[in-house]
Amino acid sequence: MRKEVEAKPRLIGSCHSEGLLIVATGPAASISRIEETIALMIPEKDYPFTFKQLRTSILNKIIDVTKENDADTIKRALGEVYSDMFTNIGVQRSVLECLESSEAPVFLYSFDFFNPKSWGLMGHRLPYKGALANFEFTADDLRVLEITTKLWTNFAKYGDPNGSAFDTSSSLSDLCPPFRWEPATKENPQRHLSIALEPSMHETFKNGRPLLFAKMRMENVSIKSSATDSVSDSFSTAPYNCYDVGDVVKSCDSTGRWMGKSPGVYENPWGWTNFTVCFKMDFENVKYRLCVTRADYATRPKEKAEWPP
Numbered sequence: 564m565r566k567e568v569e570a571k572p573r574l575i576g577s578c579h580s581e582g583l584l585i586v587a588t589g590p591a592a593s594i595s596r597i598e599e600t601i602a603l604m605i606p607e608k609d610y611p612f613t614f615k616q617l618r619t620s621i622l623n624k625i626i627d628v629t630k631e632n633d634a635d636t637i638k639r640a641l642g643e644v645y646s647d648m649f650t651n652i653g654v655q656r657s658v659l660e661c662l663e664s665s666e667a668p669v670f671l672y673s674f675d676f677f678n679p680k681s682w683g684l685m686g687h688r689l690p691y692k693g694a695l696a697n698f699e700f701t702a703d704d705l706r707v708l709e710i711t712t713k714l715w716t717n718f719a720k721y722g723d724p725n726g727s728a729f730d731t732s733s734s735l736s737d738l739c740p741p742f743r744w745e746p747a748t749k750e751n752p753q754r755h756l757s758i759a760l761e762p763s764m765h766e767t768f769k770n771g772r773p774l775l776f777a778k779m780r781m782e783n784v785s786i787k788s789s790a791t792d793s794v795s796d797s798f799s800t801a802p803y804n805c806y807d808v809g810d811v812v813k814s815c816d817s818t819g820r821w822m823g824k825s826p827g828v829y830e831n832p833w834g835w836t837n838f839t840v841c842f843k844m845d846f847e848n849v850k851y852r853l854c855v856t857r858a859d860y861a862t863r864p865k866e867k868a869e870w871p872p
Contacts, residue, residue, distance in 0.1 A: 578650075582648070601618050625640045674711075743764075753768035
């Protein structure tokens with residue numbers, strides 16, 4: 564449907580720590596529990612050759628396990644894992660899909676304001692009803708409320724949370740220092756606004772974890788859906804009865820998706836029909852080598868006796 568309907572601006576985001584409620588109501592937080600939760604997100608059956616490396620990379624982005632961590636640090640780290648699992652990854656993937664499907668701007672945000680005096684089980688949702696105790700909004704609460712309301716109103720009226728130069732009432736200059744909410748781009752789908760007392764732009768969303776997860780999952784889906792390529796667990800050694808013929812470049816667009824009508828578009832200048840892609844994947848890149856059967860290798864042009872040239 565996104566391809567059929569007229570593209571419209573999007574406003575997408577999440578709160579700073581979406582997973583804290585689960586931490587508060589679940590079993591005690593610990594490093595082992597963090598590792599178990601990450602393991603659920605990166606199952607061995609889906610990433611049989613890289614799951615250990617991927618799990619370690621995610622863990623290192625959440626907490627430093629080489630030093631002693633107090634209970635509060637561990638709880639916060641577990642909250643980040645839950646936030647990624649239930650919200651952040653989906654938010655980042657939605658941004659990627661919107662950027663891929665249209666040229667309409669996508670405004671990504673993280674709501675980072677927090678009033679510690681408002682905390683209590685569900686109290687952050689129902690303070691105005693006095694469900695748990697008397698509650699009064701502070702001046703900071705009201706100012707952030709006004710900032711957020713104006714951003715949302717501007718977006719609804721003009722398709723741009725920054726407002727309109729022809730409407731002075733859409734300006735936020737009387738509420739906070741000047742800023743401009745820039746949309747996310749294909750070059751940087753993490754670009755987002757941190758909504759706080761002083762809103763500010765940032766180039767990395769949630770320490771980069773949601774983007775890494777989103778790309779990892781899209782990469783895995785693409786590999787699984789390939790009907791023509793087989794994937795080896797070896798990076799440096801060709802499969803039995805095959806020749807390792809050197810590096811190969813997988814064609815990708817800026818979001819890490821596969822290009823072409825079918826997944827697995829590789830540079831294959833000799834037109835080999837039976838080949839295996841040996842790969843080594845980490846979060847920063849995917850390195851590939853091309854291996855061909857001995858029979859196909861024998862059909863190479865005479866003037867190109869060796870590969871690489």
